[in-house]
Amino acid sequence: MARIKGTTITLYETTQTGTDPFGSPIETENPITVDNVLIGYPETEEINSAISLYGKRIQYTLGIPKGDTHNWENKKISWVDAYGKTHNCKTFGTPMTGIEENIHYSMPWHKKVYCESYEDI
DSSP states (O other): OOOOOOEEEEEEEEEEEEEOTTSOEEEEEEEEEEEEEEEEOOOHHHHHHHHHHHSOOOOEEEEEETTOOOOOTTOEEEEEOTTSOEEEEEEEEEEEEOOGGGSOTTOOEEEEEEEEEGGGO
16 A cells, blocks of 8 residues: 655745844845645635635645644745755745544544745745
8 A cells, every 4th residue: 555755845034034124024034944845736716715814826835744743834845845946935825734533543643734936926
């Protein structure tokens, strides 16, 4: 029996390192790898809803593994696919999180995140 397996992605977390002369935060990006992330395509109704709600088009949906505690809102991410192409995206919207205890043990993902590719930003 084949088992579904996610891919390793790079999540760019931001850390405030100071403020500029106008009081705006200065942030640096720190790359962090996250294993076993499912990458899929959105359904038509998800695309239409995201355009209505956020004015953005979903390029990919991400399945985040159980136990992950990273902040996925408005973050840059990247990964390399099986053909060697690097995909660069930015997440948007509020991640949809399921209750881990209510998700069958054979399903290791509990959070869904939307992202759009850089080419569309």
